[in-house]
Amino acid sequence: MAVPNKEVVASLTERSTDPLRSISLSPSRRFGVIAGKDNLQLVKISPDGLKRLRLLNITQYLQTNVPSGERQSQPAKYGDVRDTFGLGVPKQSTQRTMSHGNIAVTCAAWSSLQQTEQQASETSDQTPSLDAEKANSIIAAAGSNGVVVVWTSGSFFPGGGGGSMGNPQPEGYLNQHSRAVNSLAWHPRQPGLLLTASQDATAKLWHRKDSIDRKGEDKRKKSNWFANKANTKDSKVYQWKCIATFKPKNEAIRDIQWSNFQDDIFALVTVSGSLIVYNRYIGMRALAKVAAHDGDASCLDFHPTQPYIIATGGSNDNRVKVWDLESNITMSKKDDHNISVNAGTLNTIRSETENSANSVSSHDTDKSTPRLETSNSSNGIRSLNGFSQNSSTLSNTTLSRHSKVSSPLSLHVLSISAAVTKIKWRPSASSVMDDDEVDRHESMLAVASARQASAGGSGVLGLWSCDRPFMPLSVVEGHEKGAIGDFVWLETPYRNTKPTSHPLVSSAEPMDKSRSGSVGRYSPSTTTDGTVVLRGSLRGDAESILFDNKEKDDERRAAPRIWQHILSVGRDGRCLVQSLVRGERPMSRIPPSCFALANLSPFQTGYGSLQVFSVYQNVPKGAENDMKLTGLRRDQYTAQAPGIFKEEMSDEEMEFDRSDGLDFFEPGRRFPDTSPELVFNVVDGGKLDSSGLPINEDVEAICIAPEVLHLSRFASSYQLYPDSELTARVDLCLHNAGIAENLRRDSLARMWRSIASMMQGAGLDELPKAGTSIAPTNVMQFVLLPTVKSLLLERAEAGDVQTCVAVCEVLQVIDSDQNTKIPGLDITLLREWYLSYIDLLEQMCLFSASAFLIQRCNDPVIGAMNQNSTTIHESCSTCGKPLQPSTEPGGTTRKVCKTCRRPVGMCFLCHQPVTALYVWCQGCGHGGHLECALKWFGGFESEPPREICPTGCGHRCNFQKMNS
Amino acid sequence: MQNQIMDFSGPTSTSKVLTSRHQDYVHHIAFDIYGRRMATCSGDRFVRVWDLSENNVWSLVGEWQAHKGSVAMLSWAHPEFGSMLATCGSDHEAKIWEERTNATSAASRWTVKSQLADARKAVSCLEFSPRHWGLKLATGSADGCVRIYEAVDVANLSQWPLATTLQCFAEGLGVTCMSWSSGRFEPPTLVVGGANPIVYRYGEASRQYSPLIVLPPPAVGEVLDIAWAPNVGRQFHYIASAEGSQLRIFKLSRKENKLELESTQTLQVINAWRCQWNVTGTVLASSGDAGLVQLWKSDFEGNFKCVSKIQGDIAQVAAGAAAGAGLMSP
Known part of the structure; x- marks a missing residue:
């Protein structure tokens, strides 16, 4: 009877029986790697839909406790036997399955291996080829036993370096965590830097390093040579080394992420709800520790365009909070000194990532001198994007930040109605369109939530704006059974005038360009001229600030960025592409006006008339407001999008002239901006004269009922x-x-x-x-x-x-x-x-x-x-037992309780039998004459009001009176 | 915290404005049965209860966060069962609240008695049944189901077993509104609105609710609000259905305890979001754009005509007040 979900535009045909935990996209965003319970799946994402290229059981790699040297030889030894990938190939050995049974894949991450500068020059004119991607990217997968395995991605592709069904040779085993690894984070710009966050309360920073001359590595090197032809063109063999360990608190770390702007900064959230920010060179002291959530903080995400904005999600308190950590992240002089000292010891790493490292240091020095300008310019950016709170105080805090860093306040709190499992900022959709249109609502979050944090319930994915803290703008519920484990944004490709072979690639192209304009070019000369424009960039692997540069601008015009599809994996084992455009808009359910109607009660003047409370609220609805509110579009661009990304315009949207009323919804404008007002009206009736009779000539009287x-x-x-x-x-x-x-x-x-x-x-x-x-x-x-x-x-x-x-x-x-x-x-x-x-x-x-x-x-x-319901049962006020009917002949009134032999119906104050009105306390059962009770409790006859029962039972009979 | 108060002098005074203090749009307003209390619920998850005090001032007596998501609707129980409210929201739950008379603050005044968490999607509407059918609560959810709960023991309000689940619409099509019939000597009957209105009636023989009349769907869109007119001994029932650009009134005959659709009247309106009948079921009120509340009444031929309009838009009210006009616009 269920209606198929219209928001699901594509799904992976192979539905996994086990929950899917994690998804990560390749640098070109054309492929994804999905972490299942015991496997990795390689998925191709194209306008035609999702296609599984490979299923690879990887527990064999994770299942190891031996020292690293021996472990590295393991895959070679068992490689052929354990060939369990390929579609539908069952696990071959039950014995092994059992031994692997307890290990689950928790996380997977895909990253580029190319130097950023290098890549930019390579891809300036052409799209990154598939081969380049195979060779120059790297995949890490983590297990519930704390082992992280790293492969070069070439070996994953069928027909790639590892052979069509060959067992991919892991490049390294990172085996220092004692418990499950919850999150992996590749550095967005510096290849080969991996952060792992674990249940064992530590986060470790790993570095990929050339290892040329190591003993006993000859054999392995050789096999690597043959197996990974594609990615070892420089014949290097890499070694992985843990170069730093962070132990922020004695509790599990749930999620970790690099900053998109500062190369050395990363943030993590812990199971007790703390948000902790580190500089990777300063392991001893965190830059910021914030008690962000009550209970488990499940996820975090750095804002894609604003350097100091972090969103965190709580799975216990059902909230998403947005933080501004500028005063914490921007470093003090002491920290600068620390870095220079530390950096000296880490020279090897620096030399390897020379270009980017240089850019980092120049960035740092630039920042330390014209600090005021940079902070001011960032203020401008922030207010531009709706994060204008706090901005007036920022310059002060930046100047005095070396002393004491004030505890940050959350800029926004979003109240999600269910446990938050994952959040991702929407990559900036703002770009200059052909008609100079700017998408104004860019600071939006996709929030995945689950009804129950553990399992069950549908996985809901909502698009939230900071301006609408209580209600998502669009909701998709494609995962009907089971929460969403992980998701990524997909950009909508479209056919522009520039002919391209592959629309997805063409849209990915500016991303690579944007890398060239990375942080290193953040120079004072451009910030002072006041024409800083923040532009879109891709989440996860490339973030940038672009400047108002003519050439760039032209390219931008050709490539509007539209982000409205989400690729998600869930506990139901499904992998879906869902379109937020087609999602439900909770806003449409809000009545622009509602009212209540009732008769005036007899306590009001003129009762019998109708009273009406009505409320009118300007709820933005309909197609013309939808795009402005949500940034989700269905226009000539999306109508040109191929395959699953295509969103045709409806008739209503065709009619709508988008140039109208754009000023009405300013960015950062919260709506409703004022509290709705209830309007009270009285209808009907008419005036009455002094004797209570209606006045005939009353013109206002309209006799409705x-x-x-x-x-x-x-x-x-x-x-x-x-x-x-x-x-x-x-x-x-x-x-x-x-x-x-x-x-x-x-x-x-x-x-x-x-x-x-x-x-x-x-x-x-x-x-x-x-x-x-x-x-x-x-x-x-x-x-x-x-x-x-x-x-x-x-x-x-x-x-x-x-x-x-x-x-x-x-x-x-x-x-x-x-x-x-x-x-x-x-x-x-x-x-x-x-x-x-x-x-x-x-x-x-x-x-x-x-x-x-x-x-x-x-x-x-x-x-x-x-x-009806008129029976009264009496009980003795002394002993509490029910009063029995009198057995004496003719006696209808009882003078004495049969149980305790005490007289019944005596006043609690004057101890006389009550013959008239008897009042009693419902609480203790004592009572007496109305007059006596009034005298005692009411404070009449110059007696002060009392609360305690006059019998001395201690009951505060006059509780009500006291409160009113 | 200073309570927002509003004063009005008499029945013919012009409109008064009361700040709702909600941080988000108001989703529903409901008077209690005596018209002395009023409750509002909003997208900001809060419910607020206002009391009319003896000096004709509406004052805030209760405000609390009722749900984890937006609160879609609320319903007052008959006072015979105590001071009780039911709310439902986007967190898939309906909740029963009871007032504590000895509460010290507006936030602690109402305590939750029961949480009804059977719906698989947001609960969009709910209503207590008329009291002669006992203490029943029907909830409609976006998962297409109407669920009827019944408090078996009126003295124990924490027990609300789920009596019936009616899958009225397919999973993806939600129930948007529902309304109980008030027919006194008829079996429990209710109308459910969604893609189209459906009348359900409890069959004594089959011991279950079954669809009795499937009313035609609206011209465009779906039913936004539906209201079954209180029947005070008429030979027919009225059901009003607000459907955006039109307002339909169904007249059902009830000869010999059989319900049959007798006639349908379609009123063209600018917009109809909500509709409600007065206590005797003779006046229908509907609210549309710009906060206009229109009152409709049947004329001698049985056709409903607009007899009055109440301007709810504050700006226009202010303009009207400045011009010295009354509360009714022509």
């Missing part, structure tokens, strides 16, 4: 039963007619008069008994019953049950045998009138009127209503 307007007045003044003054029913009718006339209900008055005249004409004072078939003696008798019946039905149609009931009571339509005296009028219908009327009376707080009606009604069903 006449049957309700004077219901209370009619209820109190109608006379329904004969008494000493009005003995005949005809008189009753005439009396009631007069009342109706007074209240300006002329039609009702006429009705009562006509009933009266018919009764008079018929010569009857009551309706004939039901079933009596005495022939009518005159015409009036003949017409009386049908006329009354039609009158009653007419009033009932109008909702005027009050008149129906009044007529029925005056004429005694119901006799005591539960029959109606009017033929054709069903007793159940009459009861409905009665019950509705009683309900109405009670709703208007006219309880005595309803009780009186119930009491006088002939119908036993109605009359019994007074006896």
Whole structure:
């Protein structure tokens, strides 16, 4: 019965039986590696969809406890036997499976191995070739036993260096963690730098290093030579070494990530909710420690375009918080000194990553002198992007930051309704389009959440804006069973005027360009001219600041960046591409106006009238607002996108002129910007004169519901039963007619008069008994019953049950045998009138009127209503036992409790028997005369008010009074 | 914290404005049965309860975070069962709240009695049944189901067993609104709105709810709000359905306890987001764009006509007040 999810645009046909944990894209973003329970899957991402290229069981690599030297020889030894990859090839050895059974792959990460500068020059004119990607990238996978295995990616591709079904030769084993590795982070710019965060409370920094002359490595080198032809073109053999260990707290680290701007900065979150920022050269002291979340902080993400903004997600407190750590991250002079000292000891690394390292140092020195300018310019950027809070104080803190760093406050808190499992900033979608349009809402987060943190429930992925902290802008729920383990953003390719062989690659091209404009070019000369424009860059492997540069600009124009698809893997074993464009917009469910309607209660002036609370709120809806709000587009660009990325425009969107109203939604504008206002109105009614009668000339009076307007007045003044003054029913009718006339209900008055005249004409004072078939003696008798019946039905149609009931009571339509005296009028219908009327009376707080009606009604069903739930059980106030009925003959009142033999019904204050009103405390059961109680508790007769029971039982009987 | 108060002098005073104090859009407003209390719920996860005090001032008496996500709707229980509220929200839950009379602060005044977490998606609507059918609560969810809970023991409000689950619409099509019938001597009946309105009735013989009438879907979109008119002894039922650009009123005859669609009237409106009947089921109110609340009433021929408009837009109210106009615009 389920409707297929429209937001899922592609899925991997092979559905894994085990939960998928992690996904990482290749540098070109054309391939992805997915970590399953015991395997890695290589997936090709193209406009045609997802295709699995390879499934590789890797527990064999992870399963090892031997020292690194021996371990490295293991794969060669067992390689052929353990050839378990390839599609659908089952595990071959049950014995081995068992031994591997406890090890699960926790994380996978793919990174480029190319130097950034090098790559930029290579790819300036052509797209990165597949071969280059095979050769120049590296994949790491971590296991639940703490082992991290690194491969060059060439060996993963079928037909690549490792042979079509060959076992990829791991390049290194990183085996220093004692417990599961939770997260891996490749450095975005410096190849071969890997951070691992583990359950064992440590984070380690690993470095890939040439190892030429090591003993006992000849053999391995040789096999490597043949196996990894593609990636060992320089014939180097690499060795992995842990170069730093960070132990921020004695608790597991959940997620770790490099800064996108500062080469040495990385941040991590721990299981108790701390966000900790380190400089990699300063392992002793963290740059910042923030208690970010209550309980588990599950993930973090650096903002792609703003250097000091970090978002963290909590899986326990269901929040995403956005932090500004500028004052913590920008370093003090002391730190600079530390770095220079430390950097000397780490010369080897520096030489290897010479270009980037140089750029780092120049960046550092640049920063240390014109610090004020850089901070100012970043302020400008921040306010531009909606992070304007705090900015006025920033220059102060940057100047004095070497002294004491103030604890940062979260800029934004998003309240996700479920546990947050993963967050990713949306890569900046802002770019100058052909029509100079700027996508204004770029600071958005994709948040994956799970109903229960462990398992079950659907994996929800929402697009959140910091301006809408309580509700996502778009929601996709493709993972119906199971939380989302990991996800990545996919850029929407499109066909532009420039012919390209591969749309995905063409869109990836500017990314590589952006690397050339990396941090090293962050010079004061460009910041002072005030034309700094932050531009888009790719999350994860390349982030940059681009400047207002003519050539770049032209290229940018050709490549608008659209990010609206998400590739996710989940616990349900599925790998999906979902389109946020097609996701549900919770905003569309918000009513732009809503209201509540009720009668004014009897405690308000003019009751009987209607009161209305209404709220009007300008909820931005519809296609024209959707793009502005969400940045998700369905326009001529996306209509040109190939395959799964194509989003055709709807008719509504075709009509919408996007140049309109762009100013209405400024970036960073929170909406609603003010608290919604409730407007209170009273309708109906009309003024009453001093005697409580309506004023005829009242122009404002609009009688909307006449049957309700004077219901209370009619209820109190109608006379329904004969008494000493009005003995005949005809008189009753005439009396009631007069009342109706007074209240300006002329039609009702006429009705009562006509009933009266018919009764008079018929010569009857009551309706004939039901079933009596005495022939009518005159015409009036003949017409009386049908006329009354039609009158009653007419009033009932109008909702005027009050008149129906009044007529029925005056004429005694119901006799005591539960029959109606009017033929054709069903007793159940009459009861409905009665019950509705009683309900109405009670709703208007006219309880005595309803009780009186119930009491006088002939119908036993109605009359019994007074006896519902009316049993009172008494118990002795001394011993608490129920009072037994007296056994003495003729004795109905009990003077003494049979259980404790104490007198019952004595006043707690004056100790006299209570004969009149007896009040008692529900709490302790003591009570007495009303006067005595008032005297004791109420503070009358110059007595101070008290709370404690006068019997001395210690109960604070007067609790209510005290509070009010 | 100073409570926001609002004063009004009498029934003919012009509109008064009360700041909701919600940080997000208000999703629903509901009066209690006596019209002395009012509760609002909002996207900011909070519910606020306002009381009318004796000097005609609405004051805030309760505010608390009710859900982990936005609160879509709330419903007051009949006071016979105590001071009780039900709320539902985007965190897939419906909750029952009871007022504590001895609370010291507005935040602690309401305590949760029960959490109904059966829905697989956001719970979009809920309503307590009329009291003559006992203490029942129906919830409608975006997973296409209406769930009916029943408090078996009225004295124990923490026990709300799930009595029935009705899969009204397919999984991807949610229930957007629902409303109980108030027919007194009829079996429990309710109408569910979504892609189209469906009337469900409890069958005494089959002991389950089954679809009785499937009403035609709206011209465009889906049903946004539906309201079953209180029946005070009429021979027919009215169901109003707000569907964006139109407002439909279904007239169902109920001869010999059989429900049949007798006629449908379609009112063209600028927009209809919410609709509600008055206590006697004679006046229908609908709210549309610019906060306009329109009141509709049947004329002698049985056709509903707009009899009054209440301007809810504050700006226009202010303009009207400045011009010395009354609360009603022509």
